[in-house]
Amino acid sequence: MLRETRVRRCIRRQLQKIQDSLRYENEQQKHQAVAYMITRKPWGQHICLRCQRNLAKRSSHLQSPALSQTFPERRRYSQQVVRKVYDDKESNGNVADVDRVDGKKYEPASLQPQGRLRGHRGQFKREDLEELRGATTLGDKAKVIVLRDSILSKYTLQEFKAKKIKPKHINILGQLAEERGLVGEDEVTDNINAFRPKEGEYPQDLHGITDLVNEIVESFTTPQLENYIKNFEGRRQQEKSDNVWKANDPNAPITRITPWQPTVSDIEDHFDNDPLRGYVLQSHNPKQRLVLRLMRECWMFELPELSDGIGQFEVRVRSDDLDLLLFGHNSILNTIHTTYLPNAEERLEVFRSRNTIRVTTTHAKKYAIVDAIQQAVDSIKRGTFNLNGLIPRGADSKKLEEFMETHFDDAALARLSEITNTKIVRTDPRHLSVSCTEHNPDASSSRLDAVRRLLLTSDNFSSRLEHELAIKQKKSTEGALVDYALTGGLSWRQQMRDWKRFAAPISKEDPYIAKAPVEQEKSIEPDLSSLPSTQTSTNEHPPKIWEPLIDAEKSESTLHWSTRLFTETSALMGTVLHSTTPYHTPLTPKSTPLNTLGLLHTFNTKVPNLSRVLSKADAKKNSRPTKRLVLRFAPDPFFPILKSIRKVKYPSSKKEVPIGVEALSAFPSIEMIFDIDPRTKEPKLYTVNAVIQEKKTDVMVPENAVDVRFQQKITSRLSRKFLKPIKSFLFRSQLSLAAKGKLDTPPSIILPISKHLCRDEGFKILGLKGEVGDEQEIRYLFTGLEIHSTLVFNWKSFRVLYTSIEAGKAIGRRSELKIRPIKNGQVATEADFVKAAYRLADMLGDGTGEFAD
Numbered sequence: 001m002l003r004e005t006r007v008r009r010c011i012r013r014q015l016q017k018i019q020d021s022l023r024y025e026n027e028q029q030k031h032q033a034v035a036y037m038i039t040r041k042p043w044g045q046h047i048c049l050r051c052q053r054n055l056a057k058r059s060s061h062l063q064s065p066a067l068s069q070t071f072p073e074r075r076r077y078s079q080q081v082v083r084k085v086y087d088d089k090e091s092n093g094n095v096a097d098v099d100r101v102d103g104k105k106y107e108p109a110s111l112q113p114q115g116r117l118r119g120h121r122g123q124f125k126r127e128d129l130e131e132l133r134g135a136t137t138l139g140d141k142a143k144v145i146v147l148r149d150s151i152l153s154k155y156t157l158q159e160f161k162a163k164k165i166k167p168k169h170i171n172i173l174g175q176l177a178e179e180r181g182l183v184g185e186d187e188v189t190d191n192i193n194a195f196r197p198k199e200g201e202y203p204q205d206l207h208g209i210t211d212l213v214n215e216i217v218e219s220f221t222t223p224q225l226e227n228y229i230k231n232f233e234g235r236r237q238q239e240k241s242d243n244v245w246k247a248n249d250p251n252a253p254i255t256r257i258t259p260w261q262p263t264v265s266d267i268e269d270h271f272d273n274d275p276l277r278g279y280v281l282q283s284h285n286p287k288q289r290l291v292l293r294l295m296r297e298c299w300m301f302e303l304p305e306l307s308d309g310i311g312q313f314e315v316r317v318r319s320d321d322l323d324l325l326l327f328g329h330n331s332i333l334n335t336i337h338t339t340y341l342p343n344a345e346e347r348l349e350v351f352r353s354r355n356t357i358r359v360t361t362t363h364a365k366k367y368a369i370v371d372a373i374q375q376a377v378d379s380i381k382r383g384t385f386n387l388n389g390l391i392p393r394g395a396d397s398k399k400l401e402e403f404m405e406t407h408f409d410d411a412a413l414a415r416l417s418e419i420t421n422t423k424i425v426r427t428d429p430r431h432l433s434v435s436c437t438e439h440n441p442d443a444s445s446s447r448l449d450a451v452r453r454l455l456l457t458s459d460n461f462s463s464r465l466e467h468e469l470a471i472k473q474k475k476s477t478e479g480a481l482v483d484y485a486l487t488g489g490l491s492w493r494q495q496m497r498d499w500k501r502f503a504a505p506i507s508k509e510d511p512y513i514a515k516a517p518v519e520q521e522k523s524i525e526p527d528l529s530s531l532p533s534t535q536t537s538t539n540e541h542p543p544k545i546w547e548p549l550i551d552a553e554k555s556e557s558t559l560h561w562s563t564r565l566f567t568e569t570s571a572l573m574g575t576v577l578h579s580t581t582p583y584h585t586p587l588t589p590k591s592t593p594l595n596t597l598g599l600l601h602t603f604n605t606k607v608p609n610l611s612r613v614l615s616k617a618d619a620k621k622n623s624r625p626t627k628r629l630v631l632r633f634a635p636d637p638f639f640p641i642l643k644s645i646r647k648v649k650y651p652s653s654k655k656e657v658p659i660g661v662e663a664l665s666a667f668p669s670i671e672m673i674f675d676i677d678p679r680t681k682e683p684k685l686y687t688v689n690a691v692i693q694e695k696k697t698d699v700m701v702p703e704n705a706v707d708v709r710f711q712q713k714i715t716s717r718l719s720r721k722f723l724k725p726i727k728s729f730l731f732r733s734q735l736s737l738a739a740k741g742k743l744d745t746p747p748s749i750i751l752p753i754s755k756h757l758c759r760d761e762g763f764k765i766l767g768l769k770g771e772v773g774d775e776q777e778i779r780y781l782f783t784g785l786e787i788h789s790t791l792v793f794n795w796k797s798f799r800v801l802y803t804s805i806e807a808g809k810a811i812g813r814r815s816e817l818k819i820r821p822i823k824n825g826q827v828a829t830e831a832d833f834v835k836a837a838y839r840l841a842d843m844l845g846d847g848t849g850e851f852a853d
């Protein structure tokens with residue numbers, strides 16, 4: 001019993017220490033989770049054998065007082081802590097209160113003895129033994145061991161006692177490597193450099209590369225190789241996209257250029273830009289790939305088989321530019337492919353989804369091809385054309401549709417695009433968007449100017465040209481419209497149409513002249529009284545087509561244009577053609593060009609049996625072809641002027657609009673005629689004429705294969721042909737036939753026009769304010785040039801001219817045979833001139849020459 005009393009004292013002292021350490025335990029114990037375990041009251045005080053042995057072995061310092069305390073003592077200090085537990089939901093209203101120890105006075109929680117701690121790691125659990133009110137086990141009160149969370153923790157106590165010190169970084173692997181006697185970083189670098197082949201001793205095939213890679217892989221670790229690459233000075237960086245053309249700018253012509261990589265890849269959705277492309281095999285592991293990277297980036301290793309072989313690179317451009325590079329039968333990319341990629345293994349591919357051009361070729365050709373693409377993209381030009389300059393004023397929607405269908409339908413725009421090698425898109429019924437590439441940036445005119453010129457010359461929009469239609473037919477013959485396929489020499493728009501000729505079977509009855517019953521039918525009576533008198537030539541050379549005349553008013557007048565007019569009359573051999581439109585009168589077997597409204601008419605100068613006629617004509621002795629260059633100009637209907645806006649709040653509001661098609665009638669067209677020196681092929685300005693009026697009468701001869709066109713042209717000459725605008729125009733032009741390049745002129749010229757040359761509204765359409773003088777400067781567009789080579793013959797004492805005309809790509813080459821009203825050097829009478837014209841047509845048609853006698 002004495003030993004047991006000592007043990008109890010030790011237990012109390014240990015418990016007092018524990019209570020002092022837990023004095024600052026917070027009140028959260030009341031809300032922490034509890035665990036209940038039902039125990040049974042022992043029958044009496046008992047100490048097990050294990051406890052007895054432990055108590056016997058203990059010294060004065062006890063390791064765990066909880067293990068040495070007896071059950072009654074533990075029951076004593078456990079019962080000092082009395083608590084109530086409320087659990088209404090779990091016990092269905094039955095409250096289980098913990099019995100208080102009778103006769104004991106409550107003490108603060110800090111002074112009450114605490115139960116033992118349970119747990120080995122983390123947060124400890126506090127143990128309390130308590131009795132449950134109203135619960136019994138075999139007649140005795142039931143007791144439970146309550147486990148509550150404690151604020152004590154094994155780790156928190158250590159952190160509270162220990163001072164927080166930031167851990168020091170220790171390179172354990174490095175220390176181990178030094179302790180084991182391994183080489184340092186510099187020695188590793190030297191050892192790796194020892195594997196580097198000398199200049200000119202690099203492996204020349206994949207087998208040699210594989211052997212070298214395997215040796216380096218077996219000799220060094222991955223960290224050593226990575227550290228070598230990282231610290232290597234002069235390492236070759238991966239080739240970046242060329243930024244010469246501001247690749248970051250969305251408006252740059254070229255937005256991206258990839259590096260050239262060896263071998264050929266079939267991947268289409270992206271470009272394989274791996275710097276080890278061609279060197280790495282699928283069987284290589286990551287370490288072998290690292291060694292290959294070291295050899296490529298640090299040692300600048302290249303395999304000649306790959307560096308000099310076929311590889312690939314890509315160029316990315318904008319979508320609309322790519323469309324132009326692919327436009328046309330002989331596109332720019334096709335030209336680049338033909339020029340730079342002649343070998344079979346070389347190719348050029350386009351991926352529209354990525355707006356990318358992939359080139360498969362050698363590395364040596366990369367920058368030449370890139371420069372070619374760059375120049376092509378830089379040469380792209382775009383423009384917009386307002387067709388209101390050609391549409392008749394006041395045209396409603398129906399007339400606008402008819403006008404567009406007749407002149408500028410989709411087929412016409414496609415043909416115009418093909419001729420000018422431009423891309424034409426109709427943005428709305430009145431506007432066209434044109435884009436093209438210019439190969440010669442130094443040229444005076446561009447393809448946009450060519451489109452404007454061909455739009456203007458697609459048809460006659462001027463009222464200064466009067467056209468009449470007549471027929472010369474026998475009484476008993478009946479003609480019909482038959483197909484005619486020869487369209488060479490016609491304008492580009494007329495060549496697209498389906499033409500017909502009015503023909504009839506040959507008859508031997510006496511001919512008569514039938515006049516057309518429509519408004520355009522008139523008798524053929526050329527007014528020869530207006531012809532200038534022709535001087536008789538005493539020399540061997542024929543008189544010039546244009547006889548030089550002296551203007552008596554030249555010295556007295558300040559006008560640039562002569563008030564004296566000149567008239568040229570001739571009869572042209574050819575064929576009168578007719579074309580139907582969607583708006584013409586339906587054709588019947590009895591339809592003729594005179595009773596069918598809505599037909600279009602033109603004249604083809606191609607004639608048969610030409611050599612037969614010329615063989616019977618007498619050419620002048622020592623006569624040579626006379627070459628002339630003719631430049632034609634028309635008033636610019638697209639020239640913008642300020643015009644008041646109707647139906648607006650402020651009447652003074654104005655906007656820029658095209659001057660309109662009325663300008664073609666208000667102002668005359670201009671012709672510049674040059675003589676070509678037969679020796680130097682250089683042009684010399686002969687005269688500048690303003691065409692005031694033209695009259696053309698087409699006479700159909702159904703029984704013959706050749707028709708006749710009687711034509712008159714009234715002109716006024718420029719008094720001072722070397723005006724400053726003309727000098728500037730000729731200075732910027734290239735008109736020499738001796739030059740290798742094509743002829744080139746500026747797209748426009750500004751000329752002074754006299755008031756007596758104007759018609760209709762005249763200067764009023766310019767919208768000028770105040771008093772208008774006798775002359776105004778008018779902008780003219782260049783509409784085309786022709787090279788005339790003319791031979792003069794005497795046929796039946798009349799002057800016959802055969803002219804070969806080269807009119808460029810849009811029209812092509814044609815020939816003209818015409819007769820002038822000059823007989824034996826004098827002006828012929830009207831009857832003789834008309835009779836000779838019909839006889840010449842008959843000789844060309846059937847070879848008899850007697851039809852008109």
